[in-house]
Amino acid sequence: MSFTAYFFLTLIHHFKGERSISGIYHLLKGKKSAQTIQDSVLFNVQPFFQSLEVITRQDLNKMCNECEQSNLIQSVGDGHFRLTLSGLAYMNEAGEHFQLPSGLAYFHHSSTAKRFWKRLKLTVQTMSNLIRDEGRFLPVTNDKEPLEWTKRFLKKAKLDRQELAAQLLNELQNSLQTRPNIEADIFVLQLSGYKQTGLTLMQASELLNIDYYEAAVLMTSCLRAVSQEINDGKDNYPLLSRFLEKSDSKGLTASTHKTLTFIKKGLTIQQIAQYRRLKESTIEDHLVEIAMYMEDFDINTFVSREVYHRVKTVLEQQSIKRLKPIRDIAGSDISYFQIRLVMAKESVGKHD
Template sequence: MERTVLRQVVMEAIIRLRNERTDRSLFHIFQGKRSATSLQDAHFYGLESVFGMLPLKKERFEQVLRELEQAGWIRQEQTLIVTESGQRQVSSPFLVDELGGELRGYPILLWKRVSLLIQTIICLEQQTFFVPVQQDSGVKEWVRKQVKQLPKRAIWMREIHQELEIAFSQLTEREATLISYRLSGQKTGLSFPQLSERLGTDLLSLQLEFVMAWRKCLRVLPEAGLILSLGTDIDQTRMTQSAKKTWEMLKQGYSVQQIAERRRLKKSTMEDHLVEMAMYAPVFPIDQFLSAEAYEEVVIVSDHLGTFSLKRIKQELTQEIDYFQIRVALARKVVNR
């Protein structure tokens, strides 16, 4: 069976899950489900980069797993397991780390803005009718506002072209091709299906390749350049809105109990918010929730067993530490490393 980018990414993700999570868990990570469990799985197992970046339909996801199983690369039991044959199909560095899911949609939204703004400027300069390459109403409204603020469009376009030209010189030929063929001017850029047919690559693998190419392009663009300036207002916060609100109240001096009462949060919801904070906040008052000795024991047991399984860790602890405290400790373990 051919080793496509799609199959490679799925295999890499399964390896990261350490035979500890189900196909449903992986599906929810790919979908970007912002539930406490899925956010925690992505954080613990090093899959933030693929979070929400592979929104396959359930049927297609299950088809990919069947193909991998039929090839003898994985087994589906209570959890997903990569076979020895499957391990040999995966090479380093992992592609899964290049998808940018940890940026929570920033690369995709910036691409939509850049591609539509370039198309709009070119067509306005040439006084040519065009069908917007992006149909997102928020993006179209953003572009309309930007166009009004660009008095010297031709100069702006030249600078954008220079930035892209320099960036493309630092990409592979295929990466530069994927991006340039998608850009539109007077002539509409190629759609993913058209590009897939031209390059002879399956559609989903091509879309993943494009995302990786665009993310690499963003890394080599000048930080003070025009293109990156178009995305400075894009929210890249990983924390959910509800947890963020709880975090703001905690920083204002409210106690956990006061926040729960004021926001009418259940104990389980409040704990989920605190775990999110432990995962994403640069500074977190962990000593308010467990002792240094308890934290250290959770980390030692987790490392010794090579697991993030709460149940397995709980069974090995010598102190009385509840599941919420274990989750907080594991969250900070990942951050601190």
């Protein structure tokens, strides 16, 4: 019995054979597509979104084959699977030993948490070296965004290096005290400092004697929960709250960000599609992504309040997993695009 098997079977159970292993793979990797976003809302699996980016397709297929051979799941065709009675019993029994990490619930911090972690790792390493007057070291990342952000952060700091390091350490300790010890350990073990290289996630999992994928899920949980803790108590985390500052891209894909710039200029979907030489459906996909990742994005231009609440009512009252049945009940005057926009907004719980 393992956490990874429990995690996988729980996800299979949510989908009930209505989505393929490919759909599960894209969900775990955090693919920013309209279909994946739609699935995360319809099947109530938002916490799983981008929760296991390190998983490989090969390992997922292997896990699937092992579960099928052990009669825990059964194929219902075309790469779709359902739990068997044995699989359901296994999942329930495993649920007495394992539980989904609570931090996964803050899935709306998926992009924020990744950005926070990259900035924090580099800043901790940089400050650890600078307070020892060591200016030459190999940075933990060569990514442009965290490198430039860390430079700005240190340049704007009003405290001297020692005071800044002490305050950052204090805020980190306070934020990590809100998490289970195992999550905090995985977090800290990966940090680098003066003449000290942080462990890889694989090395940390081996040191703590837990499965690699379990460690990855726990790390995701920790980052999301810490991001939420800091966001909720910015006065208590004056330094760490700055690490959550959004970049210009808002975590969007490059193409979607281009669409956003045109939306801000007041262009219609048709105008953007024509200008960018893309299909209107592609621009609609971009808008669904924007609605998913930008809490302050106003969809009233595309969905009236009346339409929004009609769709929302169907989602809340009916056990429906496909767009067409939702539209049949909500009304044929509502487009599939509007339904997907409502789903995206509902996934982050933001609409006036």
